[in-house]
Amino acid sequence: MDRFAGNPDENETLSALIGALHARDAYNRDHASRTNQVLFVTKLLKRFKIEPEVQQQIRNATLIHDIGMISVPDHILLKPGRLSLDERTVVEQAPLVAANILEHVKSLSAEREMILHQSEWWDGNGYPNGLKGRDIPIGSRFIAVAKAIDAMTRDRAYRRARPLSYCLQELRNNGGKQFDPTIAEAAATLLCAREGRMG
Known part of the structure; x- marks a missing residue:
């Protein structure tokens, strides 16, 4: 898969950021997880009418969305139990x-905003704003949506991967709450198709 497209400076910056993620221990060196999220988003984007340039920005942002986790x-x-406050x-x-890391990278300004607000909730109960x-x-x-699916369907230090049925229920229960309901429903439909199941 062509991970990203654009001007050479932008590609070099993305490559450097990905290299930093790979150099990080444990959680953030999981290249397979990151690649799977980009592949899923790429398939999901085909179900929406979004300009090609914006689609590429979304793929780029998905690829490096966890850059802030290096801190x-x-x-x-890797804590096996529930996190303290x-x-x-x-x-x-x-x-x-992540936003601070990308602050002076003008070619990734759109991606910076996407990454900064990745934990906002559709109902307004997310963060940081x-x-x-x-x-x-x-x-x-x-x-x-992509990172939630990845988190649910992969083994974590504190639990085993969840079954597809659980993932589908979470997407549908939280569409309109945590997730954009249209994207959540499209993701659920795509997961069902991928698994050869009826929604």
């Missing part, structure tokens, strides 16, 4: 860290 210590990333606060700073509905950048809404 989170391994003892938090202080630990969760550290994790919730990751999008802000409590954006709501269509005020959330479109790319952020795709990233939110």
